[in-house]
Amino acid sequence: METRELTCIRCPIGCHITVELENGEVRSVSGNSCPRGEEYASNEVTHPMRTVTSLVRLKNGKRPVVSVKTKSDVPKEKMMDVVKALKEIELTAPVKIGDIAAENVADTGVDVIVTSNDD
Amino acid sequence: MADKKADLIIIGGGPAGLAAAASARKEGLQDILILERDTRLGGILNQCIHNGFGLHTFKEELTGPEYAARFIKQIEDEKIPYMLDTMVVDISSSEDGIKTVTAMNPDEGLFTIDARAVILAMGCRERPRGALNIPGFRPSGIYSAGTAQYYVNIEGRMPGKRVVILGSGDIGLIMARRMTYEGAKVLCVAELQPYSGGLKRNIVQCLDDFDIPLLLSHTVVDIKGKKRVEGVTIAEVDENRKPIPGTEVYYECDTLLLSCGLIPENELSGKLGVRMNPVTNGAFVNESLETSVPGVFACGNVLHVHDLVDYVSGEASLAGKNAADYIRGEQLSDGEVINIKTENGVRYSVPSVVRSGHMPDTLTVRFRVGNEYRDTNLAVYLDDEKLMKLPKRVMAPGEMEQIILVKSKVMDILSRSDRSEHEVVIRVED
């Protein structure tokens, strides 16, 4: 039996989570205060995932950039590929929260959506 | 005579001001006005493009601008009036209880508004550079982390390419990741204290994920460069925070970010004569979040610095409701007055006094500890009777703690107590 101690990053409470593993498989998760923590911890010890939040350039907007995020988590090792792909993107105002900025970013199967309004 | 009038003025259109306004409207209050000095509502959330907001309010992990947008929509839907580009420069309170707010904006210049109640929701600002205790000339390339965040996330430009961060406050940690994403090399984060000033989650996802070292008990002792920063020297410090000779390491960099924490933005509250808590730099408030000036309420980061915007919104809703009650002239007797005393590691509490007559069925009391504690307990007493003892695995200054006081239990103890002055004590215990 192997034990791993983690800090849940799903929200700022940052619960201290203990995961017990046997032959690489999760046996138990404890210390989380909500179900999201369990999901986070099980993923983290097998295939860590992250949401990427960044910016893309914006034409004709009030501001030269607009914030975006991956609609769901992407594999942690793909984070920098996602960020690089976003550097190639330019949107044109008006944009609003939820607009798709990029589909299947960096072949992750995940879309990138706009997270602020600029009209 | 003032130029304008409103029942309730809310100063600041960040998450605190917005939630307070929405809640006062929900209580039926019509005549509300939000004053915001920026060109849009949303406050600091507009530049916090990372996620981790609102999980507890919306059961969804949102970015800062998305969280703000949900509250802005409520304001628009409810047609609650607000003025942008409008900076409040003074508040005063007259003997008949009328508050006069002086503000200015490009269209109207300087003007005054009379209000029956005011909610302070001005947020906080970054601690000044005092932390950088290095005499002499200051080259360019030194920014506060929040300023850098504004440059990168709002203006879309990068302050530099090779970065050292002094101070492990949350903005600094978040900026370590942001600048890495934008192609910069972040060499390290140096923290004077033996513990981090930011949230653990930000150390995990902003530093560990990118192998950026966090140097605890370290500080910058020298900056090289005449016009622009060329490098900094970092040394370890002893338990008195004095640099230890021989531990100096030189880092070549063009940018130094300072992230030394936040302090409430309270110049206005001071002028108004609100009693201030020297520990938080925010006002002393009672259970209704009312300051020492009747009819003036405070919430959000101007009251005490929060890590979790969900708590800001919750606190602000309460302030909005209480302000509406105050304006309606709700007459409640104060009942017993209970002072909240914090000791043995607990630095302050919000609120700091509870009037039993105004106490809701459950009252959340929030506070911070002054040091890192492992495997201890949080003990709460009322008039020497134990209310609770909660085991705590880790408590740290970077993370806000809370307890919930249950009115029925409090009243029960008060009815048995023969003390003339009542006191809740919150402390760390083995």
Ligand SMILES: Cc1cc2nc3c(=O)[nH]c(=O)nc-3n(C[C@H](O)[C@H](O)[C@H](O)COP(=O)(O)OP(=O)(O)OC[C@H]3O[C@@H](n4cnc5c(N)ncnc54)[C@H](O)[C@@H]3O)c2cc1C
């Ligand atoms: C870098 C950073 C990262 C954070 N990350 C998270 C996170 O991941 N998750 C989370 O839940 N929380 C997070 N928080 C906390 C959360 O964002 C804050 O607690 C919250 O924004 C505070 O809201 P507020 O309304 O009190 O202050 P603010 O958002 O600062 O709003 C105050 C408003 O008042 C206005 N104002 C000030 N003075 C005047 C004046 N004199 N006249 C007119 N207007 C005035 C300001 O312009 C501003 O718009 C983070 C905070 C920071 C700083």
Ligand code: SF4
């Ligand atoms: S377990 Fe739930 S409450 Fe705890 S940090 Fe994770 S998301 Fe937040």
